[in-house]
Amino acid sequence: MPFFEAVRLALSSIRAQKLKSFFSLVGVLIGVTFLIAVVSIVQGMNVYMTDKFAGALIGVNTFQVRHRPNIQTGDSNEELRRQYQRNPRVTIEDAEYLKDRMKTPVRIAATGNDAVTLTWNGKSAPQIQVNTVEAEFFAIKHYDIAEGRAFSAQEVNVGAAVVVLGSELGERLFDGRDPLGQTIGIGGLPHRVIGVVAKQGTIFGISMDKFVITPLTSPARRLVNRPHVIDDIQIQATNPDQMRAAMEEATILMRGRRGLRPGEPDNFYIQSAEGALSGWDKISKVLFMALPGLVAISLVVGGIVIMNIMLMAVTERTREIGIRKALGAKRADIMAQFVVESATLSVTGAVLGIVTGILLAFTVRAFTPLPAAVAPWSIGVGVGLGILVGMVAGVYPARQASKLDPIEALRQE
Amino acid sequence: MSDAIIRLTGITREYQMGTECVRALRGVDLAIARNEYVAIMGPSGSGKSTMMNMLGCLDTPSGGEYWLNGQEVSRLVDDDLARIRNREIGFVFQTFNLLPRASALANVELPLVYAGVPTKERHRRAEAALTRVGLGDRMDHRPNELSGGQRQRVAIARALVNEPSILLADEPTGNLDSATSVEIMRVFQSLHEQGQTVILVTHEPDIAEHAHRVIVLRDGMVESDVRNAHPVRTTVAAA
Numbered sequence: 163m164p165f166f167e168a169v170r171l172a173l174s175s176i177r178a179q180k181l182k183s184f185f186s187l188v189g190v191l192i193g194v195t196f197l198i199a200v201v202s203i204v205q206g207m208n209v210y211m212t213d214k215f216a217g218a219l220i221g222v223n224t225f226q227v228r229h230r231p232n233i234q235t236g237d238s239n240e241e242l243r244r245q246y247q248r249n250p251r252v253t254i255e256d257a258e259y260l261k262d263r264m265k266t267p268v269r270i271a272a273t274g275n276d277a278v279t280l281t282w283n284g285k286s287a288p289q290i291q292v293n294t295v296e297a298e299f300f301a302i303k304h305y306d307i308a309e310g311r312a313f314s315a316q317e318v319n320v321g322a323a324v325v326v327l328g329s330e331l332g333e334r335l336f337d338g339r340d341p342l343g344q345t346i347g348i349g350g351l352p353h354r355v356i357g358v359v360a361k362q363g364t365i366f367g368i369s370m371d372k373f374v375i376t377p378l379t380s381p382a383r384r385l386v387n388r389p390h391v392i393d394d395i396q397i398q399a400t401n402p403d404q405m406r407a408a409m410e411e412a413t414i415l416m417r418g419r420r421g422l423r424p425g426e427p428d429n430f431y432i433q434s435a436e437g438a439l440s441g442w443d444k445i446s447k448v449l450f451m452a453l454p455g456l457v458a459i460s461l462v463v464g465g466i467v468i469m470n471i472m473l474m475a476v477t478e479r480t481r482e483i484g485i486r487k488a489l490g491a492k493r494a495d496i497m498a499q500f501v502v503e504s505a506t507l508s509v510t511g512a513v514l515g516i517v518t519g520i521l522l523a524f525t526v527r528a529f530t531p532l533p534a535a536v537a538p539w540s541i542g543v544g545v546g547l548g549i550l551v552g553m554v555a556g557v558y559p560a561r562q563a564s565k566l567d568p569i570e571a572l573r574q575e
Numbered sequence: 576m577s578d579a580i581i582r583l584t585g586i587t588r589e590y591q592m593g594t595e596c597v598r599a600l601r602g603v604d605l606a607i608a609r610n611e612y613v614a615i616m617g618p619s620g621s622g623k624s625t626m627m628n629m630l631g632c633l634d635t636p637s638g639g640e641y642w643l644n645g646q647e648v649s650r651l652v653d654d655d656l657a658r659i660r661n662r663e664i665g666f667v668f669q670t671f672n673l674l675p676r677a678s679a680l681a682n683v684e685l686p687l688v689y690a691g692v693p694t695k696e697r698h699r700r701a702e703a704a705l706t707r708v709g710l711g712d713r714m715d716h717r718p719n720e721l722s723g724g725q726r727q728r729v730a731i732a733r734a735l736v737n738e739p740s741i742l743l744a745d746e747p748t749g750n751l752d753s754a755t756s757v758e759i760m761r762v763f764q765s766l767h768e769q770g771q772t773v774i775l776v777t778h779e780p781d782i783a784e785h786a787h788r789v790i791v792l793r794d795g796m797v798e799s800d801v802r803n804a805h806p807v808r809t810t811v812a813a814a
Contacts, residue, residue: 167688178676485672488633489733490661490689492654569633572672 165502172503175475176510186471187511189464190551194512194544197457198519198536203526204449206534211442212435221302223405225434227252227260227395227412232433249429251388254378256419257296257395263415266408269398271298272378276386280374281347282335290331291373292348294383299375300326302398308332310342310357313377321379325353330371332358348374348382364531394433409434461547464511465555472504472559483563484571493564500563504556505549512548516541579642580740580772581607581630586639586649588625588795599625600636601795607741607774612767612806614775614786622795624745627776631666631743632659644740661689665734669746671726673718673733679705680714683733690737704732708762724755731762741772748782760785761809781807 176183220226230246257272264270273295280287293299297315305312309332313324325346332341341355353376362370376382378392387393397412399405409432416430476483483496491499523534588600599622607613617623628634629641632648635656641649648659666672673682683701692700705714708728718726727747734742744763748756764785767773775786783789784807791799 174676481672482674485674486685486689487657488631488660488666488672489686490657490737492657492689494654495689569628572633572668 165498168498168502169506171499172506175503176507182471183507183510186467187464187507187514189460189467190508190511190548191464191515191518193457193460193464194515194548195519195522196460196515197453197544197547198516198540199522199526200449200453200456201540202519202523202534202536203532204446204453205537206523206527206532207442208446209533209535210531211439220433220435221396221398222304222435223400223402224302224396224398225405225409225412225432227256227397227416228393228431228433231431232393245427246431249431250420251391252393252395252430253390254392255390256416257392259419260395260397260412260415264397264408264411266404266411267400268404268408269298269302269396271296271302271396272392272394273299273396274378274383274387274391274393278349278382278385280331280335281350282344283337285335287331287335292382292386293373293375294378294380294386295375296378299396302396306360307357308360309340310355312357312375318377318379321381321383322377323351323353323381324356324376325380325382326357326359326375327355328359328371328373329361330369331374346374348376349385351381351385353380353382405434457547461551464508465551468504468508468552469555469559471507472500472556473562475503476500476559476563479563480566480571480574483566484568484574487566487568488572496564496566497560500560501553501556504559505552508552508555509545509548512544515548516544519544578609579606580609580644581605582640582642583629584640586629586636586641588622588629588634589637599795600629602639603792603795603797605790605797605800607772610767610770610772612763612773612775612785612787614777614783614789615792616777616780616783616789617792617798618778620794621792623776623778623792625795626792627743627745630741630774631664632656657689661686662737663740665731665737665739665742667727667730667734667742667744667747669749671718671723671730671750673726673729675718678715678717679710679721679729679732682718682729683736686733686737700736701732704736705729707735708732722755723751724758727751727755727759728762731759731766735766735771741774742766743774743776745776746778747775748777748779756782757809760807764809 229249229251254272257270261270273293275291275293277289278292280290297313297318300312307326308329310326312326313322317324325348327341335341335346336344341358344355345352346355359371359375364370397408399408413428413432417428420429422429486496520536523536526532527534583603583605586600586603587598590597590599603626615623615626625634629636632643632651633656635651636649639649640647643659644663646659648656651659674685680698680701683704684697687697687700702711702714705711708731710725710728710732713721713725718729721729747763748759751759760782763773763775775782777783784803787803787806789799789801789803790797
């Protein structure tokens with residue numbers, strides 16, 4: 163019997179008993195839903211972590227030379243922490259040294275930061291992150307200026323008392339008045355507002371717009387770091403390959419500058435998005451490892467249900483099998499009919515599972531910041547598993563059917 | 576009888592029923608020529624059903640030889656028997672045995688599906704067969720939308736669609752009232768007149784009287800085999 167004929171037959175059997183068919187394919191449906199939804203969500207998390215989390219916190223193709231890490235996601239222990247504490251602080255001179263010597267094309271900005279209280283017109287905002295930076299910082303962070311302007315290298319050189327605000331402060335602090343030209347106190351030191359950075363949004367629900375940026379040499383720098391000391395040297399390369407080269411070059415230069423002998427550990431810390439993401443990598447690997455197990459359990463259950471339904475179908479349709487055999491159906495024809503029917507049932511379940519899985523992924527996307535994206539390969543795997551489960555579950559009932567004696571089968575009421 | 580389409584020699588069939596050995600056929604010799612119209616009769620337990628299964632290649636004999644249309648089929652196994660049933664035999668059953676969820680046309684197409692006939696050709700031949708039994712206007716109806724007589728006509732169309740060597744009808748009027756029975760017997764008569772070999776298995780003498788030759792079985796052997804010089808003819812012209 164041609165394949166197409168068998169599928170048509172199977173679909174008409176399924177249509178004839180909609181409710182029973184639905185219950186029989188629920189197991190496969192749930193398994194495939196799970197597969198699609200989890201893959202989409204984990205992949206969404208991946209995109210989120212790399213693009214938003216690492217990109218926004220550290221910067222694209224960017225790394226930082228620091229005395230110790232400030233984003234902790236990987237392994238950490240007391241020994242390592244003490245070691246970081248012993249590292250000498252990074253200085254403006256270190257930054258200048260790298261600027262003078264690095265051959266890989268990079269942007270470099272020395273930056274410092276601390277939480278300081280802001281005041282304006284009697285109002286105060288405690289614990290606001292103050293970044294003291296060189297002018298290149300705006301380019302490295304890809305900050306768009308929504309209003310006014312950023313400060314120039316010239317203003318950094320002369321230590322101008324100017325400040326660029328994060329958008330949330332621009333909106334909240336000034337009672338709806340235009341922030342440009344206002345003078346705010348940073349820890350009591352007056353700075354004139356010259357610009358507002360475009361809105362950055364949130365990461366894990368934490369606002370990324372509560373900060374101010376002043377020149378590295380502004381009066382506020384006194385509140386952030388001791389003279390000459392900075393927190394990071396931000397280095398941005400043009401692409402991921404260049405970034406790896408730049409990281410190596412910066413490491414070698416820093417080791418040379420600090421007089422470290424071969425074999426001695428670095429007494430500074432290079433922080434990159436890759437490093438910060440290592441913790442998330444571990445989580446997503448565990449999820450992806452657990453996934454096949456979870457999906458397999460529902461599919462095995464689904465397969466057993468389908469096998470039972472098919473065994474019942476063989477019993478119920480003994481007479482039909484007898485008629486078909488009397489009219490010339492060979493064993494293989496009967497086999498094919500029931501295996502295809504079972505596979506069709508299962509694939510129908512898989513297709514429904516794909517639909518609900520996609521709906522689930524879109525629901526997650528609608529209600530959370532996760533950009534859950536359906537992976538095309540997971541749809542392929544879903545359909546493939548549907549076919550496989552159905553065929554495996556169908557083989558035994560189909561064999562039973564094909565072995566029926568036509569005389570006995572025709573006698574069946 | 577060179578033109579024998581069926582030749583049975585020394586056919587025996589034994590069943591093991593528990594510890595008892597039932598000898599359903601005890602050595603049957605029989606030849607049926609092309610375009611004969613034969614009725615096989617006998618009381619229950621005479622081996623009539625076994626004979627019908629044997630002739631229809633649903634069963635194989637324990638001993639003896641069965642030649643059907645020039646091939647020996649008595650030693651064939653499962654799938655080969657299926658092929659023979661598909662090509663050589665058209666079954667008509669007492670209970671019609673149509674697939675309830677399929678249309679008349681789909682039911683008639685079924686043997687062609689297993690013969691591997693392409694879809695278009697299948698439609699054409701099934702339509703022709705249904706038209707031949709006078710159901711050209713009922714092709715899309717399901718069995719439960721048809722009367723008993725119409726169902727049996729669908730079954731006859733299905734039996735004919737593969738142009739089989741023999742038409743094998745097992746109590747074809749057993750589930751029909753007498754008026755409808757006459758109508759069905761007229762169809763058989765007409766098919767016979769068109770050259771079809773017809774074998775009726777029945778226990779009703781008045782049905783058997785339509786045949787041109789009556790074979791009576793008793794205790795697994797042929798008791799009598801007589802020509803019917805004056806078969807009953809339904810008077811109304813065939814469709």
